[in-house]
Amino acid sequence: MILINKNSANTCILTLSERTTLTNVKYLFEFINDSTKQTKTFLCADISTNKERFNEFVITENTTENLLTGTVSLTIGDWKYNIYQQTSTTNLIVANSGALVENGKVEVKGTSTDLAEFTSEQTTYKEFNG
Numbered sequence: 054m055i056l057i058n059k060n061s062a063n064t065c066i067l068t069l070s071e072r073t074t075l076t077n078v079k080y081l082f083e084f085i086n087d088s089t090k091q092t093k094t095f096l097c098a099d100i101s102t103n104k105e106r107f108n109e110f111v112i113t114e115n116t117t118e119n120l121l122t123g124t125v126s127l128t129i130g131d132w133k134y135n136i137y138q139q140t141s142t143t144n145l146i147v148a149n150s151g152a153l154v155e156n157g158k159v160e161v162k163g164t165s166t167d168l169a170e171f172t173s174e175q176t177t178y179k180e181f182n183g
Contacts, residue, residue, distance in 0.1 A: 059163025
């Protein structure tokens, strides 16, 4: 599972190399929101110093997106993720990427200012005096 905190840089450790078949690979991340089905695709650089054992990424959650560098705006909640291998440094379209190398769950945590507040309304009851 990937844990993303709102408005911060999030280090994620994954094991993608064991299923990767390309050399000079770039990874295309696809996040799909469980409730809204909103999809976000973005590239994120593998900064691992030992790629044969693990892959390290920094996914930055921010309202200002740069989908080519791993900066993405996400809503709080649960997401699914798919990660695809490719050689392109600019492709953000899943259909144009290579094979799926990993999938799983993402949880985005933080405080939300978008929550609607319930305010009680005056209720009128009708009485039958028959």
